[in-house]
Amino acid sequence: MLKNNMPELPEVQTTVNYLNSRAHILGARFVDVWSDWYKISKKGIEGKKILKIWRRAKNVIFDLSDEYSLLVHQKMTGHLLVGIWKMSRQGRDPAAAGETWKPAEEGPLNDPYNKFIHLVFFLDNGKMLALSDARKFAKVELWEKEELLKSSDFNNLGPEPLDKSFTFEKFKETLLGSPPSPRLRRVKQVLMDQNVIAGIGNIYSSEILWKAKIHPEKNVANLGQNELKLLYQAIKKVLELAVKLGGESFSDYRKPDGSKGNFDTERNVYRREGQKCHRCGAKIKRLKLGQRSAFFCPHCQKP
Protein backbone atom coordinates (compact mmCIF):
# COMPACT_ATOMS: atom_id res chain seq x y z
CA MET A 1 0.00 0.00 0.00
CA LEU A 2 1.27 3.42 -0.89
CA LYS A 3 2.22 5.45 2.10
CA ASN A 4 0.28 8.60 1.50
CA ASN A 5 0.82 11.70 3.52
CA MET A 6 -0.77 14.77 2.11
CA PRO A 7 0.14 18.12 3.48
CA GLU A 8 -2.47 19.21 6.01
CA LEU A 9 -2.48 22.33 8.17
CA PRO A 10 0.77 21.57 10.07
CA GLU A 11 2.72 20.70 6.92
CA VAL A 12 1.41 23.71 5.00
CA GLN A 13 2.18 25.98 7.96
CA THR A 14 5.68 24.52 8.21
CA THR A 15 6.20 25.24 4.51
CA VAL A 16 4.92 28.80 4.88
CA ASN A 17 7.08 29.41 7.96
CA TYR A 18 10.14 28.22 6.09
CA LEU A 19 9.37 30.23 2.96
CA ASN A 20 8.94 33.37 5.06
CA SER A 21 12.17 33.00 6.95
CA ARG A 22 15.02 30.78 5.80
CA ALA A 23 14.15 30.59 2.10
CA HIS A 24 15.00 34.25 1.47
CA ILE A 25 12.52 34.66 -1.35
CA LEU A 26 10.52 37.60 0.05
CA GLY A 27 11.10 40.63 -2.15
CA ALA A 28 12.38 38.55 -5.06
CA ARG A 29 10.86 38.82 -8.53
CA PHE A 30 9.89 36.03 -10.93
CA VAL A 31 12.03 35.90 -14.05
CA ASP A 32 11.03 32.60 -15.67
CA VAL A 33 8.92 29.46 -15.34
CA TRP A 34 9.62 25.88 -16.39
CA SER A 35 7.05 23.08 -16.33
CA ASP A 36 6.33 19.75 -17.95
CA TRP A 37 2.76 19.76 -16.65
CA TYR A 38 1.35 23.02 -15.34
CA LYS A 39 -0.02 25.66 -17.63
CA ILE A 40 1.51 28.61 -15.82
CA SER A 41 2.79 31.08 -18.37
CA LYS A 42 5.86 33.20 -17.94
CA LYS A 43 3.92 36.07 -19.39
CA GLY A 44 1.52 36.33 -16.46
CA ILE A 45 4.02 36.15 -13.63
CA GLU A 46 7.22 37.65 -15.03
CA GLY A 47 8.41 40.67 -13.09
CA LYS A 48 5.99 40.20 -10.20
CA LYS A 49 7.47 40.52 -6.73
CA ILE A 50 6.80 38.23 -3.74
CA LEU A 51 5.42 40.45 -0.96
CA LYS A 52 3.96 38.06 1.57
CA ILE A 53 3.47 34.30 2.02
CA TRP A 54 0.61 32.98 4.13
CA ARG A 55 -1.69 30.03 4.69
CA ARG A 56 -5.44 29.55 4.54
CA ALA A 57 -6.76 26.00 5.11
CA LYS A 58 -4.30 23.81 3.15
CA ASN A 59 -3.49 26.52 0.62
CA VAL A 60 -0.20 28.40 0.36
CA ILE A 61 -0.79 31.93 -0.91
CA PHE A 62 1.97 34.13 -2.30
CA ASP A 63 0.82 37.74 -2.35
CA LEU A 64 2.50 39.44 -5.29
CA SER A 65 2.93 42.95 -6.60
CA ASP A 66 0.25 44.41 -8.90
CA GLU A 67 -2.45 43.02 -6.56
CA TYR A 68 -1.93 39.44 -7.72
CA SER A 69 -1.75 36.22 -5.70
CA LEU A 70 -0.26 32.84 -6.53
CA LEU A 71 -2.37 30.04 -5.05
CA VAL A 72 -0.78 26.65 -4.38
CA HIS A 73 -2.72 23.67 -3.06
CA GLN A 74 -0.33 20.74 -2.67
CA LYS A 75 -3.11 18.15 -2.54
CA MET A 76 -1.70 14.63 -2.04
CA THR A 77 1.95 14.33 -2.90
CA GLY A 78 2.87 17.92 -3.72
CA HIS A 79 5.47 19.88 -1.80
CA LEU A 80 7.29 23.12 -2.44
CA LEU A 81 11.07 23.15 -2.49
CA VAL A 82 13.56 25.98 -2.64
CA GLY A 83 16.90 25.70 -4.38
CA ILE A 84 19.47 27.79 -6.20
CA TRP A 85 19.90 27.86 -9.94
CA LYS A 86 22.54 28.75 -12.43
CA MET A 87 22.08 29.10 -16.13
CA SER A 88 23.53 26.23 -18.06
CA ARG A 89 23.94 25.44 -21.72
CA GLN A 90 20.92 23.18 -21.39
CA GLY A 91 18.83 26.13 -20.34
CA ARG A 92 16.65 26.25 -17.26
CA ASP A 93 15.05 22.82 -17.46
CA PRO A 94 16.13 21.31 -14.11
CA ALA A 95 15.95 17.78 -15.50
CA ALA A 96 18.37 18.74 -18.25
CA ALA A 97 20.41 21.10 -16.12
CA GLY A 98 21.30 18.28 -13.76
CA GLU A 99 24.04 19.39 -11.42
CA THR A 100 23.07 23.05 -11.50
CA TRP A 101 20.05 22.12 -9.40
CA LYS A 102 21.04 22.15 -5.73
CA PRO A 103 19.16 22.59 -2.50
CA ALA A 104 19.44 26.04 -0.93
CA GLU A 105 20.39 24.43 2.34
CA GLU A 106 21.64 20.94 2.96
CA GLY A 107 18.75 18.52 3.45
CA PRO A 108 19.23 14.90 4.56
CA LEU A 109 17.67 13.53 1.39
CA ASN A 110 19.01 16.06 -1.07
CA ASP A 111 15.42 15.97 -2.17
CA PRO A 112 15.12 19.13 -4.29
CA TYR A 113 16.71 17.41 -7.23
CA ASN A 114 14.19 14.66 -7.78
CA LYS A 115 12.28 13.17 -10.65
CA PHE A 116 8.92 14.40 -9.40
CA ILE A 117 9.57 18.09 -9.95
CA HIS A 118 7.02 19.29 -12.49
CA LEU A 119 7.16 23.04 -12.01
CA VAL A 120 9.96 25.50 -11.28
CA PHE A 121 9.81 29.26 -10.77
CA PHE A 122 13.09 31.10 -11.30
CA LEU A 123 13.60 34.19 -9.16
CA ASP A 124 15.85 37.19 -9.79
CA ASN A 125 17.96 36.52 -6.68
CA GLY A 126 19.17 33.14 -7.94
CA LYS A 127 16.63 31.08 -6.03
CA MET A 128 14.33 28.43 -7.50
CA LEU A 129 10.90 27.72 -6.11
CA ALA A 130 9.91 24.23 -7.25
CA LEU A 131 6.92 21.94 -6.92
CA SER A 132 7.58 18.23 -6.51
CA ASP A 133 4.41 16.25 -7.13
CA ALA A 134 4.47 12.54 -7.96
CA ARG A 135 0.71 12.35 -8.62
CA LYS A 136 0.29 15.67 -10.41
CA PHE A 137 -2.76 16.50 -8.31
CA ALA A 138 -1.51 19.82 -6.96
CA LYS A 139 -3.18 23.07 -7.96
CA VAL A 140 -1.20 26.16 -8.92
CA GLU A 141 -3.10 29.24 -10.07
CA LEU A 142 -2.35 32.88 -10.60
CA TRP A 143 -5.24 35.09 -9.38
CA GLU A 144 -6.07 38.72 -9.03
CA LYS A 145 -5.92 38.96 -5.26
CA GLU A 146 -9.37 40.44 -4.82
CA GLU A 147 -10.94 37.80 -7.06
CA LEU A 148 -9.29 35.04 -5.05
CA LEU A 149 -10.45 36.41 -1.71
CA LYS A 150 -14.05 36.63 -2.84
CA SER A 151 -14.10 33.36 -4.80
CA SER A 152 -16.66 30.92 -3.43
CA ASP A 153 -14.16 28.12 -2.81
CA PHE A 154 -12.00 30.40 -0.73
CA ASN A 155 -14.76 32.33 0.96
CA ASN A 156 -16.69 29.29 2.17
CA LEU A 157 -13.79 27.90 4.16
CA GLY A 158 -14.44 27.33 7.85
CA PRO A 159 -12.49 29.04 10.65
CA GLU A 160 -8.79 28.46 11.27
CA PRO A 161 -8.52 26.13 14.28
CA LEU A 162 -5.28 27.64 15.57
CA ASP A 163 -6.54 31.24 15.52
CA LYS A 164 -7.15 32.84 18.92
CA SER A 165 -10.66 33.66 17.74
CA PHE A 166 -11.41 29.93 17.47
CA THR A 167 -12.75 29.66 21.00
CA PHE A 168 -14.68 26.76 22.49
CA GLU A 169 -17.92 28.67 21.91
CA LYS A 170 -16.99 29.32 18.29
CA PHE A 171 -16.07 25.66 17.87
CA LYS A 172 -19.45 24.45 19.15
CA GLU A 173 -21.26 26.96 17.01
CA THR A 174 -19.28 25.84 13.95
CA LEU A 175 -19.71 22.15 14.59
CA LEU A 176 -23.37 22.13 15.59
CA GLY A 177 -24.65 25.38 14.10
CA SER A 178 -27.66 25.42 11.83
CA PRO A 179 -26.56 26.60 8.36
CA PRO A 180 -24.80 24.72 6.91
CA SER A 181 -26.00 21.66 8.75
CA PRO A 182 -23.42 18.97 9.35
CA ARG A 183 -25.75 17.94 12.17
CA LEU A 184 -26.33 14.39 11.07
CA ARG A 185 -22.81 13.57 10.12
CA ARG A 186 -20.07 11.43 11.47
CA VAL A 187 -17.47 13.34 13.44
CA LYS A 188 -14.48 12.23 11.34
CA GLN A 189 -16.06 13.50 8.15
CA VAL A 190 -17.14 16.73 9.80
CA LEU A 191 -13.60 17.40 11.02
CA MET A 192 -12.30 16.89 7.49
CA ASP A 193 -14.87 19.20 5.90
CA GLN A 194 -12.92 22.32 4.93
CA ASN A 195 -16.08 24.41 5.11
CA VAL A 196 -16.61 23.50 8.76
CA ILE A 197 -13.04 23.73 10.09
CA ALA A 198 -10.15 24.55 7.76
CA GLY A 199 -6.96 22.55 7.40
CA ILE A 200 -7.68 19.13 8.92
CA GLY A 201 -7.28 16.05 6.70
CA ASN A 202 -7.19 12.29 7.03
CA ILE A 203 -4.14 11.93 9.25
CA TYR A 204 -4.85 14.61 11.82
CA SER A 205 -8.57 13.85 12.06
CA SER A 206 -7.68 10.30 13.11
CA GLU A 207 -5.02 11.52 15.53
CA ILE A 208 -7.33 14.15 17.04
CA LEU A 209 -10.15 11.65 17.62
CA TRP A 210 -7.76 9.20 19.25
CA LYS A 211 -6.56 11.88 21.63
CA ALA A 212 -10.13 12.90 22.44
CA LYS A 213 -11.17 9.22 22.81
CA ILE A 214 -14.07 9.63 20.39
CA HIS A 215 -15.14 7.03 17.82
CA PRO A 216 -14.79 8.32 14.22
CA GLU A 217 -18.35 7.34 13.30
CA LYS A 218 -19.99 9.12 16.21
CA ASN A 219 -22.62 11.62 15.13
CA VAL A 220 -21.56 15.13 16.11
CA ALA A 221 -25.07 15.84 17.38
CA ASN A 222 -24.60 13.10 19.97
CA LEU A 223 -21.40 14.47 21.46
CA GLY A 224 -21.76 15.40 25.13
CA GLN A 225 -20.35 18.60 26.65
CA ASN A 226 -17.34 16.74 27.97
CA GLU A 227 -16.64 15.12 24.59
CA LEU A 228 -16.94 18.47 22.84
CA LYS A 229 -14.45 19.95 25.27
CA LEU A 230 -12.03 17.04 24.78
CA LEU A 231 -12.40 17.28 21.01
CA TYR A 232 -11.78 21.03 21.01
CA GLN A 233 -8.67 20.64 23.16
CA ALA A 234 -7.41 17.75 21.03
CA ILE A 235 -7.73 19.78 17.82
CA LYS A 236 -5.64 22.60 19.28
CA LYS A 237 -3.08 20.35 20.96
CA VAL A 238 -2.48 17.93 18.10
CA LEU A 239 -2.19 20.65 15.46
CA GLU A 240 0.00 22.90 17.65
CA LEU A 241 2.36 20.03 18.41
CA ALA A 242 2.51 19.01 14.74
CA VAL A 243 3.35 22.57 13.65
CA LYS A 244 6.02 22.74 16.35
CA LEU A 245 7.55 19.48 15.09
CA GLY A 246 7.49 20.58 11.45
CA GLY A 247 4.73 18.20 10.31
CA GLU A 248 4.68 14.56 9.30
CA SER A 249 7.07 13.11 6.68
CA PHE A 250 6.58 9.35 6.59
CA SER A 251 5.84 9.72 2.89
CA ASP A 252 6.22 12.52 0.35
CA TYR A 253 6.04 15.68 2.42
CA ARG A 254 9.28 17.59 2.93
CA LYS A 255 10.14 21.05 4.17
CA PRO A 256 11.27 23.41 1.40
CA ASP A 257 14.92 22.53 2.08
CA GLY A 258 14.17 18.83 1.56
CA SER A 259 14.38 17.90 5.24
CA LYS A 260 11.75 15.89 7.09
CA GLY A 261 9.23 16.96 9.69
CA ASN A 262 9.36 15.28 13.09
CA PHE A 263 5.75 14.48 13.95
CA ASP A 264 6.20 10.78 13.18
CA THR A 265 7.10 9.85 16.76
CA GLU A 266 3.75 11.32 17.84
CA ARG A 267 1.63 9.31 15.40
CA ASN A 268 -0.70 7.12 17.43
CA VAL A 269 -3.22 5.62 15.01
CA TYR A 270 -2.84 6.69 11.39
CA ARG A 271 -1.47 3.80 9.33
CA ARG A 272 -0.99 1.72 12.50
CA GLU A 273 -3.66 -0.92 11.80
CA GLY A 274 -3.03 -4.09 13.79
CA GLN A 275 -0.41 -2.44 16.01
CA LYS A 276 -0.87 -1.81 19.72
CA CYS A 277 -2.60 1.31 21.01
CA HIS A 278 -0.02 3.45 22.82
CA ARG A 279 -2.57 4.07 25.59
CA CYS A 280 -4.24 0.72 26.27
CA GLY A 281 -2.49 -1.91 24.16
CA ALA A 282 -5.55 -2.91 22.12
CA LYS A 283 -5.07 -3.46 18.40
CA ILE A 284 -5.65 -0.40 16.22
CA LYS A 285 -8.46 -0.88 13.73
CA ARG A 286 -9.27 0.66 10.40
CA LEU A 287 -12.59 1.30 8.75
CA LYS A 288 -13.82 2.96 5.58
CA LEU A 289 -15.83 6.16 5.90
CA GLY A 290 -16.91 7.23 2.46
CA GLN A 291 -13.77 6.91 0.36
CA ARG A 292 -11.43 7.50 3.29
CA SER A 293 -9.88 5.18 5.82
CA ALA A 294 -10.25 5.98 9.49
CA PHE A 295 -7.84 4.56 12.08
CA PHE A 296 -8.89 4.23 15.71
CA CYS A 297 -8.51 2.25 18.90
CA PRO A 298 -11.64 0.10 19.44
CA HIS A 299 -11.06 0.07 23.20
CA CYS A 300 -10.32 3.76 23.83
CA GLN A 301 -12.79 5.03 21.23
CA LYS A 302 -16.11 3.26 21.81
CA PRO A 303 -19.04 3.84 19.43
Place this chain on the structure above:
DNA sequence: AATCGTTCCTGATAGC
Protein backbone atom coordinates in the same frame (compact mmCIF):
# COMPACT_ATOMS: atom_id res chain seq x y z
C1' DA B 1 -30.42 21.35 -0.71
C1' DA B 2 -27.76 17.76 0.56
C1' DT B 3 -25.28 13.79 -0.45
C1' DC B 4 -23.23 10.37 -3.14
C1' DG B 5 -20.13 8.81 -6.93
C1' DT B 6 -16.58 9.90 -10.26
C1' DT B 7 -12.55 11.98 -11.76
C1' DC B 8 -7.75 13.46 -11.81
C1' DC B 9 -2.80 10.61 -11.42
C1' DT B 10 1.01 7.19 -10.76
C1' DG B 11 4.12 4.68 -7.26
C1' DA B 12 3.86 0.84 -4.42
C1' DT B 13 2.08 -3.38 -3.40
C1' DA B 14 -0.31 -7.95 -3.76
C1' DG B 15 -1.22 -11.82 -6.31
C1' DC B 16 -0.34 -14.93 -9.68
Place this chain on the structure above:
DNA sequence: TGCTATCAGGAACGAT
Protein backbone atom coordinates in the same frame (compact mmCIF):
# COMPACT_ATOMS: atom_id res chain seq x y z
C1' DT C 1 11.35 -12.98 -11.94
C1' DG C 2 7.98 -10.29 -14.18
C1' DC C 3 3.61 -9.06 -15.29
C1' DT C 4 -0.96 -6.98 -14.21
C1' DA C 5 -4.64 -5.35 -11.27
C1' DT C 6 -5.67 -2.76 -7.33
C1' DC C 7 -5.30 0.94 -4.05
C1' DA C 8 -4.41 5.57 -1.92
C1' DG C 9 -6.38 10.17 -1.54
C1' DG C 10 -8.32 16.25 -1.58
C1' DA C 11 -11.54 18.44 -3.58
C1' DA C 12 -14.07 19.84 -7.86
C1' DC C 13 -17.75 18.43 -10.27
C1' DG C 14 -21.66 15.76 -12.03
C1' DA C 15 -25.53 12.97 -10.87
C1' DT C 16 -29.32 11.75 -8.00
